[in-house]
Amino acid sequence: MSKVKIRFFAGFIESQTKWLNSMSAKGYRLVKTGKMRYVFEECEAGKYAYAVEYVGDKSFKEEENYKEFLEDMGYTVFYKNMNLDFSPFKITFRPWAEKGGKISSNTKRSTYNKELLIVEKERDGKPFELHTDNEDLANYYDRLSVPWVYGCFLFLLWGILAWPFMPVVCVAGAGALLCGTFFGRARHKIKQILKNNELEE
Amino acid sequence: MKDNVKSGALTEVTFFILLSLYTPRHGYAIMQFIEEKTGGRLVLGAGSLYGALNTLTEKGWIGPYGDSGGRTKEYCITPEGKAIAEKELQRLTELTKIAAAIVEEGK
Structure with a gap:
């Protein structure tokens, strides 16, 4: 049975990670993300661990590469927006982004509304951290x-x-x-x- | 990941990645290799591994292996990377030799 939750964490990345992990502990696994909607399905409690990573400074190609790399590692990856969609003309400027990611618009090949990645891993007893170095x-x-x-x-x-x-x-x-x-x-x-x-x- | 190019000293992560790629491997296999060889002492997160692989590719020490027609991308060490690894091995061998002699003397 699926369960829908409405939440918006904006820049609170750690809170979002904690919340997803607490959902997993209660036996819910993420299956879909919307702007503020999270769809969960029942699963064995604590089977999955979550990490949330900021990728809003990457270009579209780089973000795709990274997502693919993580998927090759056996993880499930979801896109997540960090902002609500208030910018006019569906376009945002990101002067801090790397080349190719500075202007982000609402087209298919863009990082618009994909500022975060939610990464899901099947728990194996070790802590789940993407950055260790x-x-x-x-x-x-x-x-x-x-x-x-x-x-x-x-x-x-x-x-x-x-x-x-x-x-x-x-x-x-x-x-x-x-x-x-x-x-x-x-x-x-x-x-x-x-x-x-x-x-x- | 700061590798000291001048002295040839590599970070542990860099050296292990180079060593793991004497056989072509994909990301997950590299991670497993490092965990296995260090008995779980050195665990590398996927994000850090991704960054390290990109840095080493830019340096020309490793490269993609085969065409990435298959979905999982494999990496392999380059001749330049091998030279770097050999130099590091030499440096470490010398270091352990010196260390062993001094420690033995101090016993």
């Missing part, structure tokens, strides 16, 4: 932190433009703060990882 991990969080800076500036700009219309200014301020927090968290992670790295060496 410290340097690679730091690199990942570095990539993850950049979009938040842009987000923060966009919200600030929005707030300034709306001045002195307080309701919008407040929303924009909160948005900027949230983006700033995400950025700070990612940078903090990097610091921790580099520290660990030194200890190991």
Whole structure:
């Protein structure tokens, strides 16, 4: 029997991972993702482990390559959006992305609404981590932190433009703060990882 | 993954990937090879492995094996990669020789 859940995690990647794993622990396995819809099917409790990865800075081709690689590893991979679809003309600019991924539009061959990958693995007793190498991990969080800076500036700009219309200014301020927090968290992670790295060496 | 090109010192992950590719292997087999050979001490995540494979391909130390007509992509070490691995083996052999002598003396 399938079960539909409505959730939206935006940039809360870790919360999303935790939630998916808790669903698996309750005996539900992900079978389909929509914008805010998650479709689950019953399975043996705890049979699957989930990891969520940010890939919004990759070009379409690179994202496809990576997805294929993960599927070859025996994992099941789902696309997931990180934003809700508010941008006009169904087009977004990602100055932080690598070549070929900077402009993302709502065409088939694009990374639009595919900022995240949800990766599912059959549990084998070992922890499920996609990034294990410290340097690679730091690199990942570095990539993850950049979009938040842009987000923060966009919200600030929005707030300034709306001045002195307080309701919008407040929303924009909160948005900027949230983006700033995400950025700070990612940078903090990097610091921790580099520290660990030194200890190991 | 920082490999010190000047001294020839490779990271453990790099060296193991090169060694695993003396026989053509796909991603999953590389991961298994490393886990098996290190008795599970060194576990490599798929994302990190993907990054490492791309870096090594860019360096020309490994390359795709055969045409990727089959869906699973296989990799193989290149002559350049073999040269790098041999150099690393030499460096490590020398290092263990020196270390063994000193440690033995200090007993």
